[in-house]
Amino acid sequence: MYVYLYDPALKEKRFQSIMKTVENRLTDFGITGRIIRLTPFTNAKPIIEDEVARGSKTFVIVGNDTTFGHIMSSSAALPVTFGYIPVGDDSAVAHSLGIPLNAPAVDVLSARKIEPLDIGWMNNRYFISRIEIEPAPLSVEYDAQFRVRARDGEMGVTICNLLPFQGAHLGARDHVVHPQDVQLDAFLEPVEKKRWFRKRVTTQAASIFPFREMVIRGRRPFTVVADGRHSKEISLSIKLADVKLKMVVGKERMFGLS
Amino acid sequence: MLYMPSLFSKSVEEIEHKNDSDSDQVDTVVGPSVVVEGDFVSHGNIVVKGVVSGNVKTSQHLLVEEGAKIMAHVKARSAKVAGEVRGNIKVKDTLELTATAKVLGDVECGTLIVAGGAGINGKCTTLAVDFSSLKETNKEDKKILGLRKKSKIELAGFEEQQPMASV
Numbered sequence: 502m503y504v505y506l507y508d509p510a511l512k513e514k515r516f517q518s519i520m521k522t523v524e525n526r527l528t529d530f531g532i533t534g535r536i537i538r539l540t541p542f543t544n545a546k547p548i549i550e551d552e553v554a555r556g557s558k559t560f561v562i563v564g565n566d567t568t569f570g571h572i573m574s575s576s577a578a579l580p581v582t583f584g585y586i587p588v589g590d591d592s593a594v595a596h597s598l599g600i601p602l603n604a605p606a607v608d609v610l611s612a613r614k615i616e617p618l619d620i621g622w623m624n625n626r627y628f629i630s631r632i633e634i635e636p637a638p639l640s641v642e643y644d645a646q647f648r649v650r651a652r653d654g655e656m657g658v659t660i661c662n663l664l665p666f667q668g669a670h671l672g673a674r675d676h677v678v679h680p681q682d683v684q685l686d687a688f689l690e691p692v693e694k695k696r697w698f699r700k701r702v703t704t705q706a707a708s709i710f711p712f713r714e715m716v717i718r719g720r721r722p723f724t725v726v727a728d729g730r731h732s733k734e735i736s737l738s739i740k741l742a743d744v745k746l747k748m749v750v751g752k753e754r755m756f757g758l759s
Numbered sequence: 760m761l762y763m764p765s766l767f768s769k770s771v772e773e774i775e776h777k778n779d780s781d782s783d784q785v786d787t788v789v790g791p792s793v794v795v796e797g798d799f800v801s802h803g804n805i806v807v808k809g810v811v812s813g814n815v816k817t818s819q820h821l822l823v824e825e826g827a828k829i830m831a832h833v834k835a836r837s838a839k840v841a842g843e844v845r846g847n848i849k850v851k852d853t854l855e856l857t858a859t860a861k862v863l864g865d866v867e868c869g870t871l872i873v874a875g876g877a878g879i880n881g882k883c884t885t886l887a888v889d890f891s892s893l894k895e896t897n898k899e900d901k902k903i904l905g906l907r908k909k910s911k912i913e914l915a916g917f918e919e920q921q922p923m924a925s926v
Contacts, residue, residue, distance in 0.1 A: 647797030647813055649789075656793075691792035706808060708790035711801070 503534030503584075504557045506548075506572060508564025509541055511588060519588055519603050523563070526607040534561075539568070546575040553581060559749075561586055561610060566594045570630065570728025577620045577627040577746050584610045584749040594630055597663050599751030609751040617745035618680040621662050624738055628727045629680075629746065632739065634658040636692040637723035642716045643687075649710065651691035658717060659688040660739060668707055676709055684711045685741055714740040786819075791826065798831075805835075807842070814846075825859045832864070847881070 511520055527533045535557070537548060549560055560576075561584035562569050569585060577583075586606040587595035595602060600609050621628045636657040641649045650656075659666055661678040666688045678686050689708040717723075717737040725732050786803025789795055795811040804819045812830040815821065821835040827842035834849045841857040847864040848854060854868035858876035865881040873879070 647795055647799045649793055649795050652792050652794050652809070689790065689793060691790065706788065706790045708793045708809070709786075709788040711786055711803065 502557045503532050503559045503561060504549075504552045505534060505536045505561045505563050505586075506545060506568075507536060507538045508562075508568040508588070509539055511564065512538075516588055522604040523586060523588070523607060526604050530607060530611040532607075532611055534559075539572075544575055545572040546579070549576050549579055549581065553579070558582060559584060563588060565589050566592050566630070567729040569594055570628070570730060573620075573629045573746070574626040574728060574730065577629060578742060578744045582615055582747045582749065586610065593664055597630075597665075597754065598748065599754030600749075601751070601753075610749055612749075612751075614750055614752075615747055616681070616750050618748050619662055619683065619685070620742040620744065620746050621660065621685055622740050622742045623725075623727055624734065626727075627742060629663050630728050631662065631664040632658075632660040632728075633726045634717065634737070635724040635726075636690075638720045639723065640718050641687070641689065642718070643710060643712045644714050649689060649708070651689075653691065653693060656689050656691040659690075660715075661686045661688065666707070682711075683741065684713055685715075685739065686711050687715060714738075789827075823860075825857075838868075 510516070524533070535552070537552075539545065539548075552560070559582045562572050563586045565587065569587075573583075585595060585598065585600055587600060587602050589602065592600075592602060595606070600606050618629070621632070623632060634657060636655045638655050639650070639658060641658065643649065657668075659668060662685055663678070663680045665678045666676060666686070668688055668690050676686065676688075687710045689710070715738075717734075717739070719735060722733040722735050725734050725737060787801045787805045789799075789805070789807045789809045789811060791808040793809040795809070796813060798814045799805075799811055799816070801817045802819070803817065804821075805815065805817050806822045806824065807815070807827045807829060808824045810828045810830070814831045814833070815829055816834045817836070819836055821833065821838040823829060823838070823840045823842040823844065825841040828845070829843070830845045832846040832849070833844055836850070837852040837854070838848065838850045839855040839857070840848070840860040840862065842859070843861045843863075845863045848862060848866045848868070850868040852868070853870045853872065854866065855872040856862065856874060856877035856879070858874045860874075860877040862877075862879045862881065865884070866879060867884045867886065869885070869887040871883065871885050
């Protein structure tokens with residue numbers, strides 16, 4: 502049985518025609534189910550657990566990447582299958598998973614091609630796509646074995662699992678990020694402050710470190726954006742979760758192409 | 760029933776134990792503005808452009824670029840060094856030292872390629888070359904050594920009798 506977790510923004514008028522088409526297509530494929538409309542502060546985990554107790558096995562997130570990240574942050578490790586129907590103009594997560602936008606995503610859902618994906622754990626929640634840490638004086642410790650720091654001052658850190666690296670250095674963008682390689686990829690970009698205008702400039706090449714466990718410490722709180730969610734941390738513990746996310750994916754996915 | 764392997768799925772064993780055709784793929788890059796402290800272990804290829812003050816170990820290829828420094832021991836399947844290594848290097852296959860390479864430590868490898876201008880201050884051992892034949896002295900070698908010793912004595916005697924005229 503399918504359960505559809507709706508983004509609260511889908512009530513808006515601009516999404517009504519899209520949602521009508523999506524729901525008609527779900528009916529055509531015979532995969533309609535229970536609809537649960539979330540609120541901005543809803544914790545999806547107890548809702549999903551209640552539905553699992555009632556016999557539901559597939560949970561479909563209907564909304565945008567922020568909704569996707571919000572639900573996954575608490576529920577990614579649950580023993581259920583997740584699907585995604587991206588609604589709107591663009592979705593980096595859907596593009597990476599090979600899922601088209603709006604109604605055509607129902608075709609992918611009905612095909613039910615399920616793959617296990619790596620999940621990251623960050624302090625007290627899960628993340629699927631990417632973590633971006635704004636430049637700050639940071640020290641990064643990998644796998645409790647070695648430590649990395651910028652030679653001259655501050656550095657920005659990006660941890661990629663599903664989405665590729667989008668930093669300034671083009672060479673690092675060629676690095677293939679694979680959500681099934683049993684590791685996370687960290688990209689470190691040292692920055693340099695210019696004296697007069699205080700403009701930050703990324704210097705030279707980004708460093709690339711595959712890892713399974715990492716601790717980032719800063720001398721002062723630094724900004725973290727994890728799957729679209731902003732927070733301030735003084736210490737960040739990131740590791741590859743022991744469990745996998747079961748996800749419905751499409752043929753046009755952007756990884757595993759080698 | 761026709762078996763169609765998924766294009767997507769790689770087993771954990773396939774990913775962790777990469778074959779030789781993946782040796783061109785760079786897995787870890789230590790950038791030029793970054794310092795690594797502590798023992799650095801990787802299962803893939805490593806490119807060092809910055810400073811590593813700790814042992815470096817990989818089961819694949821290691822590249823130390825010009826201007827990079829490693830201040831401890833290195834162990835890899837193959838390596839190319841264009842920077843500085845202050846420690847022993849142990850490479851299973853080929854070790855290439857470019858013209859800008861400087862190694863302060865012992866080197867042990869299968870095959871050694873040294874460009875003009877490279878510096879090594881330590882013991883060199885190449886495992887791919889068989890030295891056992893050089894260690895044993897057969898009859899013919901002994902004869903040659905004996906003749907050489909004799910000619911040295913004769914020459915010394917000749918010089919005593921006929922001191923060389925100053926030029």
